[in-house]
Amino acid sequence: MSRLRDVPLSVLDLAPVTTATDARTALRHTRELAQRVEALGYHRFWLAEHHNMPGIASSSPTILIGHVADATTTLRVGSGGVMLPNHPPLVVAEQFGTLGALHPGRIDLGIGRAPGTDQRTARALRRTSGPLSVDDFPQQLGELIGYFDGTEELKAMPAEGNKPHVWLLGSSGYSAQVAGLLGLPFAFAHHFSAENTLPALALYRERFRPSQVLSEPYAMVCASVIVAESAEHARYISGPGALAFLRLRAGRPEPLATNAEAAAYPYTDLDRLVVEDRLSTQVIGDPEQVRAQLEQLLDDTAADELMVTTMVAEQSDRVRSYELLAELAELSRSSERVKTEVEV
Numbered sequence: 001m002s003r004l005r006d007v008p009l010s011v012l013d014l015a016p017v018t019t020a021t022d023a024r025t026a027l028r029h030t031r032e033l034a035q036r037v038e039a040l041g042y043h044r045f046w047l048a049e050h051h052n053m054p055g056i057a058s059s060s061p062t063i064l065i066g067h068v069a070d071a072t073t074t075l076r077v078g079s080g081g082v083m084l085p086n087h088p089p090l091v092v093a094e095q096f097g098t099l100g101a102l103h104p105g106r107i108d109l110g111i112g113r114a115p116g117t118d119q120r121t122a123r124a125l126r127r128t129s130g131p132l133s134v135d136d137f138p139q140q141l142g143e144l145i146g147y148f149d150g151t152e153e154l155k156a157m158p159a160e161g162n163k164p165h166v167w168l169l170g171s172s173g174y175s176a177q178v179a180g181l182l183g184l185p186f187a188f189a190h191h192f193s194a195e196n197t198l199p200a201l202a203l204y205r206e207r208f209r210p211s212q213v214l215s216e217p218y219a220m221v222c223a224s225v226i227v228a229e230s231a232e233h234a235r236y237i238s239g240p241g242a243l244a245f246l247r248l249r250a251g252r253p254e255p256l257a258t259n260a261e262a263a264a265y266p267y268t269d270l271d272r273l274v275v276e277d278r279l280s281t282q283v284i285g286d287p288e289q290v291r292a293q294l295e296q297l298l299d300d301t302a303a304d305e306l307m308v309t310t311m312v313a314e315q316s317d318r319v320r321s322y323e324l325l326a327e328l329a330e331l332s333r334s335s336e337r338v339k340t341e342v343e344v
Contacts, residue, residue: 003298004291004306004329008043011322012080012191012222012309014050015057015064018240018256020313026057027064029315034068037322038075041331045072046080046110046307052121055244055255062095069103078108080187080222080307081169084140085113086125090156093147097159107164110187111144113137113175138178165344166213167220172196176204183211185344190297191224191309194281201301218344220305223297224282226312227324231286238284239263241311242275249274258313291328 013033015026034045045068047061058064061079069077082092092109099107147156148163168179168186171193179186186204190197201219208217224241228234239262247254257265267275283293298306310321 002295004294007298007303008305009041009325009329009331010044010046010076010220010305010307011037011042012046012048012307013058014048014309014311016256016311016313017055017057018258018313019254019261020258023057027067029318030058030064031068031071032315033319033322034072034075034077036319037326038072040323040326042075042322042326043305044076044078044108044307046078046108048080049083049086049112051086051125053253055253062099065099065107066102069099069106074106076106076108076165077103078164078167079110081110081112081167083112083114084137084144086122089140089144090147090154093144093156093159096164097148097156097162100162100164101158104162108167109164110167110169111141112169114171141178141182167344170200173200173203176200177207180204180207180217181209183209183214185214185218185220187220187222187307190221190301191282197221197301201303214344218304219301220307221297221301221303222307222309223294224311225290225294225308225321225325226282226284226310227287227290227321227328228317229286229320229324231284231289234284234286234290236263237312237314237317238279238282239265240313242278244311245278246271246274256311256313262313287324287328290325294328 013030015030017023017026037045047058047064049058049061050056051059061082065077065079096107096109143152145166146152147159150160166184168175168184169189170176170186171189176186180203188197188200204219205217226234226238228237237259239259240257243257243262243265283290308325310318312318
């Protein structure tokens with residue numbers, strides 16, 4: 001039995017900007033990637049929210065969702081996610097109500113609790129100089145859902161009647177517990193918080209209460225995956241993403257390096273330790289190596305769905321990675337079954 005063939009397979013995209021491209025090219029590549037993975041049989045395509053990041057063009061996932069949904073026909077499109085502390089719930093409800101009205105039955109609203117950026121940028125987003133806190137997240141979430149359900153006094157046109165599928169995102173146990181208590185589907189960021197994956201999923205399932213949305217828990221795990229024809233090439237093209245992490249950790253985010261730039265970078269011994277630690281939590285290799293690693297991840301997590309993000313410099317390598325993964329999962333054979341069985 002293959003878990004990889006039995007779960008829906010989805011994509012998280014960040015619209016990466018490299019030293020050899022620009023934001024316009026990155027956004028065009030995102031559109032083209034969405035069209036390709038739809039043809040391959042992937043289930044959903046989410047856009048991340050990041051700010052003040054020279055190497056990431058997905059600062060406005062709501063706009064990108066509409067752009068990608070216009071370019072596709074069957075793919076579910078959504079946010080991975082909207083960082084709710086950065087936005088008034090009323091505005092989010094109006095935006096996603098509009099998306100739901102334009103693309104009925106295809107929009108996901110993945111919601112995160114963290115600002116997803118540095119403190120200075122978060123203050124600029126919120127237009128406040130006061131202390132930043134996520135303690136009011138449950139109230140913000142309740143208000144947001146209330147606009148879609150029509151229980152708020154204010155009317156967020158056209159949210160009511162056009163509610164997207166709401167997900168909670170997390171990289172720790174807090175959102176896992178909230179998702180469980182509210183009976184919502186939960187997406188865990190294994191790609192940057194691997195050590196918390198199993199504890200958070202256990203909390204989600206332990207705290208889960210059936211709701212009008214779900215009768216039982218539904219958990220998706222997002223992993224960083226790079227598949228290439230050979231293990232050597234997979235390792236080579238993983239270099240830019242590893243270097244981007246190293247620079248971010250040092251407080252110096254930059255556009256994604258090219259493969260050659262990453263290979264020629266003068267890493268210190270400490271840099272190499274950081275890079276190796278980072279790469280150890282990712283799934284990188286040739287098809288058979290990736291198959292074994294993903295089967296193990298799915299066995300360990302019992303995830304109901306697998307989402308994949310692939311941060312590489314060359315669009316051709318990114319597309320090829322998703323093509324090879326689709327072959328491993330036999331999406332051409334299973335995509336119609338997935339579309340009929342999966343309701344979230």
